[in-house]
Amino acid sequence: MIKILDGKKLAKKVLDELKKDIQKLPNKPRLLVLMIGENRASRVFVRKKQEACRILGIIFRLKKISSKFSTARVCRVMAEEIKNFAPDGIVIQLPLPSGINTTKVLACIPRRLDVEGFAGGKIISPVARGIAALLREYGLSVKNKNIAVVGAGRLVGKPVSKLLRDLGGKVKVFDRETKDLAGKIRKADIVISGAGKPNLIQGAMLKPGAVVIDAGASMAAGKIQGDVDFTTVSSRASYLAPVPGGVGPLTVAMLLVNLVELAQGKALNYR
Known part of the structure; x- marks a missing residue:
């Protein structure tokens, strides 16, 4: 008989442990999510991230950006949000609209804020x-x-x-x-x-x-x-x-593990 690999159960265990780590931090971690254009699946995934952040006491900000913006303008908005919100990590909710260069947008993420590991190094996807x-x-x-x-x-x-x-x-x-x-x-x-x-x-x-x-x-x-x-x-x-x-639940949990590790300054080469 097949055995189901229960990611939801394991994710809860991961988040319960992560909550203890967050309580030891001098400041609450801050996550910035940029959503460019409208995508039904993306909205679902963003809500799941937001809910997990709420449960853990992570400060969450969603910035919606028009799909009509150029790649360069998206990167400028990102830079402004980094300056104003001072996040510990950034998520670019994929996929991006066809008119925007995904590779260039991801390259605009400072390595020290790259919670999804696109830049390589110690942060794992x-x-x-x-x-x-x-x-x-x-x-x-x-x-x-x-x-x-x-x-x-x-x-x-x-x-x-x-x-x-x-x-x-x-x-x-x-x-x-x-x-x-x-x-x-x-x-x-x-x-x-x-x-x-x-x-x-x-x-x-x-x-x-x-x-x-x-x-x-x-x-x-x-x-x-x-x-x-x-x-x-x-x-x-x-x-x-x-x-x-x-x-799915584990992906959200591990994204927040990465966020907390960046907030803790464990990945020293990102600072």
Whole structure:
């Protein structure tokens, strides 16, 4: 029988510990979120961050920016917000509108405020950190395991594949357009999907007993939906982190762990 990897439960444990760390700080941490344009999924994710900040006593500011702004103007607004709000960390809520250069906007984030690890260094991507923590919580080692990561984006695929390689996994990265995706992932011990395509991962594509992590996120029928077909995968996999309740809550929790670490000044090379 399949076992569900409960990210919500682990996230609560992480946040309970984090609350103790926050109480030791001389000042409450401050998180700035920039949301450019309107995106239904982004609104959901921003609300989840805001609620977690409220529970922990973190000072949260959301700055909404018009999708008509140029890339340069977005960076100027960011600089003004940094000066006026003095955050400990900044989130650029992705995806950005097509007319704005995502790479250039992310490059405008000062390294000392980069809670999502886009600049590299000691700060690890919250998604990658959350997935690693979830696997560790359930005693699932990645060392020498064949791991298929579906989706090569900057939020999931790139940071997750890097971290799992660093932890000793044998990682191969594919995307939603890969020919014969089923054939490519069928030998994988662990499958992690962050492609943003509902029902992309079907049970018949998997090795029996595989561990499946659904890190996909797209809007369908008015709600966030992952990449994994729960019914068919449940009859084939041994463990499954579903959407909702799997990676999502841990991503928020680990983002705030990163924020507090920056506020503590632990990542000294960011100061």
